[in-house]
Amino acid sequence: MRILGLSAFYHDSAAALIEDGVIVAAAQEERFSRRKHDPRFPSSAVEYCLSEAGCTLAGIDHVVFYEKPFLKFERLLESYFATAPRGFSSFRLAIPLWIKDKLFQKKMLQDELQKLSGGDAWNASLLFTEHHQSHAASAFYPSPFKSAAVLTMDGVGEWCTTSLGHGSGNNFEIRKELHFPHSLGLLYSAFTYYTGFRVNSGEYKVMGLAPYGTPRYVQKILDNLIHVNEDGTFHMDQKYFNYTSGLTMTSKAFDRLFGGPPRKPEDELTQREMDLAASVQKVTEMIVLRLAKSIQADTGERNLCLAGGVALNCVANGKLLREGIFDNIWIQPAAGDAGGALGAALSAWHQFHGKPRTVREDGGDTMAGSYLGPSFEQTDIESRLQAIGAKFDVIAEPDMIERTADALADGHAVGWMQGRMEFGPRALGGRSILGDPRSPNMQRTLNLKVKYRESFRPFAPSVKRENVSDWFDHDSDSPYMLIVGDVAEDRRLEMTDEEQSLFGIDKLNVARSSIPAITHVDYSARIQTVHHETNPRYWDLLDAFEKRTDCPVVINTSFNVRGEPIVCTPEDAFRCFMGTGLDYLAVGNCVLTKDQQDPALAQDYKNQFKLD
Structure with missing residues (x-):
């Protein structure tokens, strides 16, 4: 069937x-x-x-x-x-x-x-x-669980915004629901809107901005915007919001409470936006933890499954995992x-x-x-690239991996398109841009010259599963890049007094570990564990990079520019390659370098897509 x-x-x-x-x-x-x-x-x-x-x-x-x-x-x-x-x-x-x-x-x-x-x-x-x-x-x-508690959280479906359920075998039932207009997802989206980012797109930017700030608005949020019960259920005061009846997320009362109108998109970020982001992130984590404790007490389960847009908040997921409320957590990618x-x-x-x-x-x-999306046969890749004027070498897979590892170790930004495309918002080694995490300049280079996005945004590490605990305070599977953990203590660099006194975006350029390009300002990282059985080619690349550098970690960010969907086809990959500061591209067994390409095929990619 x-x-x-x-x-x-x-x-x-x-x-x-x-x-x-x-x-x-x-x-x-x-x-x-x-x-x-x-x-x-x-x-x-x-x-x-x-x-x-x-x-x-x-x-x-x-x-x-x-x-x-x-x-x-x-x-x-x-x-x-x-x-x-x-x-x-x-x-x-x-x-x-x-x-x-x-x-x-x-x-x-x-x-x-x-x-x-x-x-x-x-x-x-x-x-x-x-x-x-x-x-x-x-x-x-x-x-992977025979039975589990199930927690879903998002903006809103029909009426439901949060559900607590239980699954066993092929049976599943939702036991409790919270209904619109009381929504953790919409609370987060209100702050996304207020800090100048696009709703249903920019929430992860708020999450990435939060570590630059101080959560000084938490009590103000709890005293005015949302009342949170001990079991994690909550009630939101609608006078501060405008999504039930208006065309914006927040109201004039929200503006008065936080001292001004929403930031305009692309305006300079200030410490205020960073503190707002830190505050709503803190409140979100508190609610998620309380809901998790409540559903664990209700079901008695030691396994938890998560879905809904709020489950993409990998910082909250990491806090939930470390809290130990459940033994095992699985999140739909x-x-x-x-x-x-x-x-x-x-x-x-x-x-x-x-x-x-x-x-x-x-x-x-x-x-x-x-990896549930399209893949392309080698002969198809070659004919597609030839048709759009690309110049490339076709080499055997082991040689392609060795050459790509050399490019990464030499400090080049690499476009990597292999196998089936990922389902979900994260690139997981099928449609990825890769870089050397040891480079102190790579984070800024990728943000400004390749991705054309805000400089504060962090990058994620891919690490061989068997090596994850050597580099991070984390020792469980995270194949879908949905859990944040900290860089291991012995990999961190001690900050000077002058560096510790910096505020906001000024913290960005301080190297915090031996893998600074994936270490966020709070020493955290959004970890992807790479498993040989699910992506052997990507695992082999990490292994080859480790043999050159003693580091089994690479930067992994989605193969696109800001405002563009992740690439799907060889043609998409080549256009992005030619429109950005990428140095090197590997599509199947085809290897492309920028200096071999016809300059007439270069594109103004920076302004081609509507900003997200």
Whole structure:
């Protein structure tokens, strides 16, 4: 039985396909359309999933949508009526769109599906799950646990913003919910908006900015914005927010409370924004820890699964792991709305059909390392690169790895496109930009000359799993780059009195460890453990780099520039290579260096994409 899951029409549209309960393929539409966070019907992602399964839509038994539109419309109407007449301007914009399209999403989905190959012969079996049910299913069913507590947190689905559930075998139930407008995700997004970043895109920037600040607004947040109970449930004072009825996240009362209007995008960051970021991060961590303690007490479980956009807060995840509330934590790598497509499909298989669940005996999950997107045969890579005028050498895989390790050790920034593309927001060694973490200049170089993004943003380390505890205060799996840990004490560099007196962004250029390019200002790092069984080629590269440098760690950041989706095809990789300060590119067994390329193929990549 083949089941196709879909998420669409809000942000990060995606498709996922399972066959007899096994995940075959999953991808976000943005990777094909080249439109960041593309919310449209994921036609290209669906066609890819069908091709991976070797069928057309006619071979699909069910299509499952990740939420219930009528419930969402109910929430919209009730929210507007509750705040009338204050929300009329937002109501006037939203309701015509809902009446024209969104209220009839079932028909719209059917129409779009019938346009696909085999759509005319499809059985038209279209199912709907609830939003947080999809998140929870995506967290529990692929996890390595026979039973687990399941916590989902995001902005809002239909009504639910937070759910606490329990899974055992193929059974799953949500036991408690928090409802809109009280939302940890929307609290974080309010501060994202207020500090000048884009909602549903810039939340990770707030997380990255937080270590530069002091959490001096925590009590003000707790005294005014949100009341937090001992069990982690909370209530938000809506006079400080504008998302229920308006077109912004925060209100004038929020401005008065924090001493001014929101920062304008691209304005200089000040200590105020850093302190605000540090404060909302601290409050988020406190709530997550309390919710985790509550669900552990309720279920008695020692395993926890996480999903929903808040589960992408890897700093909070790291604090939760170190707190020891649960023995084991597993986080869905596509924790945001894209992962809802996978959860919808799995929910139909296990819950609608009642099919049994298989848990791996070796303790691994069933996500295949999250390498669930397209791959390209070597001959296809070569023909594609030739067609766009690229100059390259084709060498055997061992030689390609050796040459790439040499380039990294020599201080070059490397584009690395190998195997299947990752599902979710993180590049995990399939579509990555790599660098030498020992270089004191690499973090700044990659931010400003390659990624074209804000200089304060940190980079993540990839490390061979067997070496992780030698370099970090961490000794568990983190294959999806969703847990932050600290650099090991013996790798750190002691700061001078003058360096310790620095504030904010001035801290950026102080080397804090023997791997300064991935060490954040608070000695933390967003760790990816690389496992030979899930990505042998990437593991071999780390191993080759270690033989040259005695360091099994490399910088790993997504293969894109700011505002661009992660690259999908060889053509995408070459365009990014030619539009940035990358020195070297490895696509399959094709090796490219910048000085070999036709200068006429260079692109102004810095201004090509809308800033995120």
